[in-house]
Amino acid sequence: MPEPSFIIVDDVATTIAIRDSSRLLLDHLHKALARNQAATPDPRSLIQPQQASRLLSLPTELRLMICKYMTLSPASADSLAWKGAYFACRQLQNDMRAELKPEQDLAKYIASNHASWQPDITVGLRHPQLNLIRDIAVHTPIPGHGYDIERFWSKTMSSLYALYLNHLQVILTGCHFYRLPYYDLKSWRSHLFIDYVGKGKVHCKKVTFTIDELANEMNGRKMCTRIANVIPGTKILYLMEIVQDGVGRQTERVYSSEVRFRPLPLRN
Incomplete structure (x- = not known):
């Protein structure tokens, strides 16, 4: 054979x-x-060369002049609309960042809105590649009896709620034992956030309130309960997460909404 x-x-x-x-x-x-x-067909044949971009073929000076009509500042709702252009190509991304400088815009916005006494406001981590301002962390002492919390929240925190961020984290610092009646976030006056949601003044996707001293202890974030809520009298749906430590103290609360706390669309 x-x-x-x-x-x-x-x-x-x-x-x-x-x-x-x-x-x-x-x-x-x-x-x-x-x-x-x-x-x-060969996968390589699916990648077709793109025609030359008319925008990118313009002189740099003209491209930067066009970028002046755009914005990346989280203080403006228009920053969401211009993300498509920002993600279009690396050259346009460099042009927009060189001309717009969103970090400076944010610093000016915070400086123009803070109260006479302001907390330590720091810009959170940005995406290592996209390099956009998406997160802000605010460090502020836990409010006590002699602290004008309503005035501070109305003038400073309301301006931060209004930013178009992915995450705003409010970190409450200092000793919780002398400042909160129940020694944890059960004592937190939630209307300092919920009232702003009901008025349509919160534009962040997620807002977190953290008692720094409790959350950073061992088992400080041991349990988490998620609850879907609706603001009374509105169609604003949000998710609330209650984080507790090993002995049941509330160390953190997270409020989130993928539609930035907008009302749900009406159904026919």
Whole structure:
């Protein structure tokens, strides 16, 4: 009996043994491969070169002048609309950042809105590649009896709620034992946030309130309860997460909404 001969099909590690006498099988195999290649084109052929961009072909000075009509500042709702242009290509991204400087815009916004006494406001981490301002962390002492919390919240925190951020974190610092009646976030006056949601003044996707001293202890975030809520008298739906430590103290509350606390659309 003659030894089988071998062929390599389509340059892949698929070895098919075909006897010399089985020419008909070989013909069928070649036809099947031809049909398969016709139905599945080379993936490289799917990447078509794009035509030259009219915008990018302009001189740099003109492109930067056009960028002046855009914004990346989280203080403006228009920053959401211009993210498409920002993500379009690396050159346009560099142009927009060079001209718009969103960090400076945010610093000016905070400086123009803070109260006479302001907390330590720090810009949170940005995406390492996209490099956009998405998160802000606010460090402020836990409000006590002699602290004008209502005035501070109305003048400072309301301006931060209004930013178009992915995450605003309010970190309450200092000793919780002397400042909160129940020594944890059960004492927190939630209307300092919920009232602003009901008035349509919160534009962040997520707002977190954290008692720094409790949350950073061992088992400070041991349990988490998620509750879906609706603001009374509105169609604003949000998710609330109550985080507790090992002994049941509320160390953190998270309010989140993918639609930035907007009312749900009416259904027919």
